[in-house]
Amino acid sequence: MVTIHLVNLRKTFGDVIATDDVNMDLEEGKLTTLLGPSGCGKTTLLRLIAGFYIPDRGRIFFDDRDVTEIPPNKRKTGMCFQNYALWPHMTVFDNISYGLKMKRMNGMKYTPAAIANRVEKVIDLVHMQGLANRTPHQLSGGQQQRVALARALVIEPDVLLLDEPLSNLDAKLRHEMREEIMRIQKELSITTVYVTHDQNEALSISDMVAVMDKGYIQQYASPKEIYARPQTIFVADFIGKCTFIDAEITSLGEYMKARLPDGQVVSGRSPLEGYPFQVGERVRCAVRPEDLQTERTDPTDNEIMGVANEVVYLGSNLEIHFKVGDIDAVSLLPPDAPASKGDKIRLFAPRANVMVLPLGGVDALRKIPGHPLYSQPAAVSSSAA
Amino acid sequence: MAEVSETTESESPGTEMVRQENLFVAVLRSLGNLVIGLFKGIAQRIIRFVKWTWRGVVRLAGFLRSPAKNTRILSDKFISGVHTFRREMDSLSSIQLLAIIIVFGVFLIAPLLKVVVGSFTIQEGEFVILLLLRNPVFLPQWSPADFRVIRPSPSGIVEIWGIEMGVILNSLYVAAIVTCIAVALGTFFAYLIARYEFRGKTILRTVLLFPMLSTPFVGAIGIKWFLGGNGFLNNLASAFFSWFGLTWTRIEFHGLAAIILVQGLSLFSLVYLNAYSSFVSIDPSLEEQAENLGAKGFTLFRTVTLPLAMPGIQAGAILAFILSIEDLGTPIVFSEDLQAQHCLAYQVFINITSESGSISPIGPAIGMILLAFALMGFLAIRKYAALRSYASGSKGGQWNPRTRRLSARATVLLYLLVVSMLFFALIPQMSVILLSFAEYRSSALFPPLTLDNFAILMNSDIQGALTRTLSYAGIATIGIVLLGVSAAYIISRRKIPGRTALDLLVTSPIAIPGTVIAAGYFTLFYNTPFFPRDAPMFLIVMSYLVRKFPFTVRAAYAGLQQTPVVMEEASLNVGAGRNTTFAKIVVPLIGLSVLAGALLSFVYCVSEVSTSLLLGGANYYQAPLTYWINVTRAGLPPIYGIGPAAALGVLMMSMQMVVITVTNRILKTRASAMTGI
Structure with missing residues (x-):
């Protein structure tokens, strides 16, 4: 071995x-x-x-x-x-x-x-x-x-x-x-x-x-x-499905707040520990379809309003494609959820499930201390030692 | 738009539509386009080559502008090249590569360089090559007599001659006409075989392999007799005409016209083979897509099929051009006509052989002109001729090519056309066979058959030549296999710098005139241990080895292309070394392909003409069979003469036929790709 x-x-x-x-x-x-x-x-x-x-x-x-x-x-x-x-x-x-x-x-x-x-x-x-x-x-x-x-x-x-x-x-x-x-x-x-x-x-x-x-x-x-906990936008997209929303950070903390182009504010947290986010930085928020719920479970949940433009019945689930402004989004709801094409829908995303990811893919990873890609020359000497 | 319009007839023609042109006009116009396209394509290739050369010059100039910096860049490149080289090569590959480079360096590059240098030596205060250009024999004289193509002779036979334009232009225009004949015949047969199903196709296919066999040399002996003023064809026509009470004017071909005829009928098979493999390797879905969009019949052929097959046809055409220019056998057979002597290959021949003892620089200087034409042609098709073009070329067998079944009536029509064309195409072979059985100097329409001509086989000189030829060819083939498999393996599997150059080096002999190589051997090696005064044996073998090398390399390379690299990687992965992998995995997997290639190399060695004639002249008791065929032909009947020479030709052809059939069996569909360029 x-x-x-x-x-x-x-x-x-x-x-x-x-x-x-x-x-x-x-x-x-x-x-x-x-x-x-x-x-x-x-x-x-x-x-x-x-x-x-x-x-x-x-x-x-x-x-x-x-x-x-x-x-x-x-x-x-x-x-x-x-x-x-x-x-x-x-x-x-x-x-x-x-x-x-x-x-x-x-x-x-x-x-x-x-x-x-x-x-x-x-x-x-x-x-x-x-x-x-x-x-x-x-x-x-x-x-x-x-x-x-x-x-x-x-x-x-x-x-x-x-x-x-x-x-x-x-x-x-x-x-x-x-x-x-x-x-x-x-x-x-x-x-x-x-x-x-x-x-x-x-x-x-x-x-x-x-x-x-x-x-x-x-x-x-x-x-x-x-x-x-996908670390880059690519991973979030490649593994499973995701809805992506571009936003700009307005406040930092374990749960960050970010403003969407239309003025709405979402809160979420980053799966990347140690990444130096900054206020005003452009980021992308990702939500898995199954993390969207029809009921509010916590006062801090994000509220999302949209118009359903396609409803696909999958047997165990109902897959709803809807539009939030210009953004295409997907949610996976229980099969009995009342929704049909053209309906206005209102969904809730717990802030723990909204993933805030930096733009820039692997280049973003280089900014994380302790990550294998962090500031390349240093990584070479440390791994050689 | 015009082609599609017939499917949309029901719609009202708007301003966007034009009237469809007459089908007849369309066919004529596109036939014209075909011819123009062919030459345009060839011209483009040559222009591309010239540009490529020019870019080389420009880069060299750029290099010289800042030598210090560029030398540094170059040396860095060189060092990294050496690194890759050392990693890629192991002991076996290194020995293989070294052997190839030594053999080709000494027996191909060095003699060629010697020829080039020789043509720039100074004699009578001037370059030899410039001296040639002032010789009236070499330049057109533009006298009216030179343009007399039809010359009635006193005996009532109408003689057809070629135009006399001096040695250099003669060779060029003869080769150009030969190329046209070859392209017309070759493309026709290739399309027919590739795209139609009809009764007797298998037979036709086998018969079409026939022209590939005999060199123009053997064919010319037969044709000269067959088409002669009192030959079989004229006798036949005369008898046929007098049946109706008419008189047939006997026609005889002489000089360059005869050469054009012989070469055209012999070399079309080159275009045929290349066009055929192009046609069958066209992805059927490309044509189906065009059909789906409304093209069919001739439109489909003109817009999709032909353009896709064009590279193959052009390559075959250029090769036919080169082989026509370098052909030595035909001019020798017709050398009684002074005009037939006025071509480059023949001039090299007489200028070397006439000098005994010392070697005159005239021969090499003429050879230099020949070499320049041949190399230009080869480099113009270098991408197509290179081994690595096989990656796509060998795909032929993977899909079922589109073929159409012909109706019974169409088959009959086709047969009428094919049989008459085939009759002409096979004249060289038919006539040699007929001649070998014909009684000497019989003037009967059907000369009495006899086996007397085959008595030549009992002649001890001939038997000696036959044994020698077989052993020369055998030894050369062993060398070819050893080096050829190595070269194919290195080019296909070792990512070393200079692979392209190696590829060019081992495939170039297909285009390099034998007369030039022989001229190089004379000037470089005469009176050295390689070539003692009366012992050309060693160099004959080496010339075979170098000249017929491409056939085996191609076969081995094609075999390697069809064997995925992972087969070898799997072997390395479980712990076998590179040499073991080569012996236990590579060799068994490509063995059949190599065998087929080796057989081809062998027959082409046996029928090699130009170096055999030139080198054999040094001592005819070491000369091979082709030399003795020429001796026999020129000798006095009844023991010697054209009849016995034809008998030897038949012997050679049957040997070739056996080998080609066996090779075809082994390689099946791959054969056509292999025997092409």
Whole structure:
């Protein structure tokens, strides 16, 4: 088991910055997800860990071993590729046993019997009994996925790397394989990095989630934290739904007040601890649809007036799209709430649930003392020390 | 608007509509546009190349303006390049790269440079190349006799000659006409095969692979006899006419006109193959979208299909141009006509071989002109000819190309057209085969068949040449495979600086005239251990290796493009080193493609003409089969002569046919992409 330390990583392709300023510790035995839209740099980061790319700057440590310059074949990582990358000219058995045949320990190698034994065990683990002599094209998508997983696991890697392993499967199979991966990961308790663009997959499977956008880690926290306390506007928007309202801060404190362009004042609090808000600063307030209520529960609740322009019945809920002035907003109400298109509606948002977020995305994070991105040069020296 | 208007007929024509033009006019107009478009495209390519060169010059000038600063920038770039290089390369790749650079440096670049330098040496107080430009043979004389194309001869045969405009312009205009013929024939057949389903298509496809086989050299021997004043075709026409009581005027092609005919019929397959792979790799949805918007039939072809296929057609056209200009075999076969000698390739040939002992700088100087044309053509299509263009080119098999089934009546009409065109296209092959079985000097319409000509195969000199050829080609192919797989692997998988240059280097031999390479070998290596006075053996093998290299590199590269990189990464990831990965994953996965490429390289080595003739001249007991075909052709009947030469040609063609068929089986749809440029 190893802990992966990523220190100040940066990787560019020509003029394009694929990923930058990455500082993360991926704890041993935990499953960490890299989540983000396509092109956000998550696969680049995974391939940096695997060793297929060398970073332009920064270091990668497996525990205290610096692996930054070590070639991929010496890193002891097991990677599962998006399209599985099974070798078409080999059987399932040959595909899985390949890594074992390559493995040398102090100049010794595995005996054929040991190899057969280990392959058999891993085939059992991924529930592929009896298919060892098939070739990859005789397997279904799910089976190929299992072989790819087995091939990565059989070498007993320090780190398991999964690059969108489920993206080629249909919904049902995806669900099954997700359970399977979680089972195996818990069983072997192996440090795992999982890349996906599917937020449901990420939230349900992970111990920790790193949300990425435009090459930067937007937030690195537990799934619950990510949803409840998004640190940037991007995270709030990408994970779940949100209504955003631009405003200007009028007073500070644990609960801040901010004025909307039409003169209304909302109060809320920031999920970002330590960010130096200032009076007069432009911010964006975010409210989750399910945090809007039809009844006032506390005198401090914010009151929102709007006109419903679309009502969608979802069975367990009623989703109402409404307009507050020029702003499009969404709320999730109980299914029996009386609302129909064109109605004037009046909703209440508890001030604890109104999230006040600074503009500027990751640049805002740099202003928070103690955050990994805080005033970059200092961060380098502190992490090196 | 005009095309769409027919679907909106019911609406009242407003001021925004104009009357649709007559279909006939439309077809004519767009045919005109096609021809203009073709040449405009080629011209644009050349202009783009000139601009590219000019930008290079400008950048160099910019560099010299502030040398200190720029040197620093350059050295920084160089250092970071060295870093990437060291990270990307391992022991195996480094050895591979080094071997490629040494072989190509010594046996391609150095001889070419020597030719260039040689043409600027000073003789009689002037550059040799300028001396050439004052030679009356090389420049148009504009005398009326030069323009007499139709010349009746005393024997009643009408002779058709080419226009005489001096060696340089002759080569150019011949190549231009050949290109037009090749484009017309090639595009026609390519579209037909790519887009129509009809009975007998498979046969037609196989038959169309045929012209690719024989070099113009072998074909010319047959054509000369077949179309001669007393040849088969004239006899046939004469018999046919006298049946109706008419007299047929016998026609015979001579000089440059004959060269145009032979090359046009031999080189169209280049355009065919490239156009074909362009047509099938057009995304069907692009055409379907156009149909959806109302274009169909000829409009669809003109507005969508043809423009998309144009790059392939242009590349094929330029290649046909280059091969026409460098072709040595045809002028030699027709060299009895003084006019046929007046082309660049032939001039290089005689100016090198006539000098025994010392090498005259005249040959290389002419070669320099040839090289300039060929290189300009190659660089104009460099993006298309480069290996890396295969990334998109190999997509052909991924979708079902749109094909249309023809009605029975249309099939019959088509057959009438195709059969007559195919008859002309296949004249080189047919005539060689016929000639090889025809009795010597028979004037009968259908000459009695005989196997006498094949007695030449019993000749010990010929048998020696055959064994030699096979071993030369075999050794060269082994070298090609070893270096070719390495080159393809490095270009496709190693992100080292200078990859583009390496790509250009290994694909350029396809356009570099063999006569120029041979001229370079003579001037650079003659009387050295590489090339002792009477032992050209080693250099013949090396010239094969370098010249036929692109076929295998292409095949290997195409194989690599179809093998996802993750296959190798997966291997590295589970602990295999780069060399193990290369041996256990890469080689098995691309093995078939490489085999196919190697087979192609092998047959093209066997049928190589220009370096074989030039280098073989140094000692004909080390010369390969093509040299001996020429010796046989020029020799005295009945043992030698054109009949036995044709028999050797048939031997060579059947060998090629077997290999091409096998390659096709192996590669299936990829074959056309492979055998093209």
